[in-house]
Amino acid sequence: MPSAAVVTDMSLGGRAHRVAAIAAEFADRVDVEGRFPHEAVEAMKAERLLGIQVPFAQGGEGASMIEIAEVCSILGQACAASAMVFAMHQIKLCSLVEHGGESSWHVDFMRELAGRQLLIASATTEGGIGGNLRNSICAIEIEGDTCRLEKDATVISYGAHADAIMITSRAHKDAAPSDQVMTVFRKGQYTLQKTVDWDTLGMRGTCSDGFLFKGEAPAVQVFPKPFAEIAAQSMLASSHLLWSAVWYGIAADAVARAQAFVRAAARKANGQTPPGALRLAEASNLLQLLKSNLLSGLKAYADAKADPDRLSSMGFAIAMNNVKLASSETILTIINQAMMICGIMGYKNGTPYSLGRHLRDAHSAQLMISNDRILGNTSTMLLVQKPDTSLLG
Numbered sequence: 001m002p003s004a005a006v007v008t009d010m011s012l013g014g015r016a017h018r019v020a021a022i023a024a025e026f027a028d029r030v031d032v033e034g035r036f037p038h039e040a041v042e043a044m045k046a047e048r049l050l051g052i053q054v055p056f057a058q059g060g061e062g063a064s065m066i067e068i069a070e071v072c073s074i075l076g077q078a079c080a081a082s083a084m085v086f087a088m089h090q091i092k093l094c095s096l097v098e099h100g101g102e103s104s105w106h107v108d109f110m111r112e113l114a115g116r117q118l119l120i121a122s123a124t125t126e127g128g129i130g131g132n133l134r135n136s137i138c139a140i141e142i143e144g145d146t147c148r149l150e151k152d153a154t155v156i157s158y159g160a161h162a163d164a165i166m167i168t169s170r171a172h173k174d175a176a177p178s179d180q181v182m183t184v185f186r187k188g189q190y191t192l193q194k195t196v197d198w199d200t201l202g203m204r205g206t207c208s209d210g211f212l213f214k215g216e217a218p219a220v221q222v223f224p225k226p227f228a229e230i231a232a233q234s235m236l237a238s239s240h241l242l243w244s245a246v247w248y249g250i251a252a253d254a255v256a257r258a259q260a261f262v263r264a265a266a267r268k269a270n271g272q273t274p275p276g277a278l279r280l281a282e283a284s285n286l287l288q289l290l291k292s293n294l295l296s297g298l299k300a301y302a303d304a305k306a307d308p309d310r311l312s313s314m315g316f317a318i319a320m321n322n323v324k325l326a327s328s329e330t331i332l333t334i335i336n337q338a339m340m341i342c343g344i345m346g347y348k349n350g351t352p353y354s355l356g357r358h359l360r361d362a363h364s365a366q367l368m369i370s371n372d373r374i375l376g377n378t379s380t381m382l383l384v385q386k387p388d389t390s391l392l393g
Helices: 014-033 038-046 065-076 080-099 104-116 227-268 279-303 314-342 356-363 371-382
Strands: 120-122 141-143 146-153 164-170 181-187 188-197 211-220
Touching: 014 038, 014 065, 014 080, 014 356, 038 080, 038 146, 038 181, 065 080, 065 227, 065 279, 080 104, 080 120, 080 356, 104 120, 146 164, 146 181, 164 211, 181 211, 181 227, 211 356, 227 314, 227 356, 227 371, 279 314
Parallel strands: 120 164
Antiparallel strands: 141 146, 146 211, 164 181, 188 211
């Protein structure tokens, strides 16, 4: 009698775990070679994860931010670079889903993205402005039905590997630096001339090189809404929340390795509590704080989505800034604790307890939109915004 067929888990979590298994297999090679995680991204496409946020009406799954964050955390426990590629793609897709619904071109592009599992890159930084994404030097030129743009983009996340790039610029040549628009350019509508190599301490597989971007496309590909609105109502929250989910994944895997080390030590200690057990308890406590911070932020975003004014409010911006600040700082403390627990076995490469990649990847967290810049923005808002002291938000 033939055996029963194996039922494949097609839940979002099941698909994410299958991708994570592939990402983990190649994570060290991606890091050492500083190469794009092709295997993991191809697995994301095969499991149809890239289009999960697209609404059902356009062929997607209408995934919520908390569902996307869970995928980020699962991937983050396997390969931080793969997880960050997924997170950055979903951040750009959030802007498309939340702000492209009134444009037939952008709706059609959502449908194509879900169908073909297209990968979107981000180009918001620019030479001369640093990491201030709310200012641009370059300006888009619109002539008739055509738009053209040239930008010195010091960082384009996995730009050479994307199927499309969403790029910011001034709205026109006479516009103020903060009067910005965002435009979708598809592969074939732009050229990239590399200007800066991505040779970094961590997150090496994101391959976020710098390029001179030159693009020409139909003008309908410019978002109809100003970038100020897009940034405040979708990009701010999705960036801080999904990045934090990736960082949580990195920290969770570090704690899991530390726990495995303590358990192995306990088995050899004839019932004696290993020296690292207390540090493990501290790391577990910090990991729970990191998780609670992220879940609180996800709930605040879900609650605010029903009210555009709330999404654009100072109070909401402060809350999202605080999620990012707390997550990016706590992750380093957790991994340092895990390193102390595992000792030389965590410090060395090639052991079951190795934490060097985790530590190097985690150091990017405070730099992805500099914490000093975020603290400066928050301090300015707090001069006029009363702090929220209610447990109910």
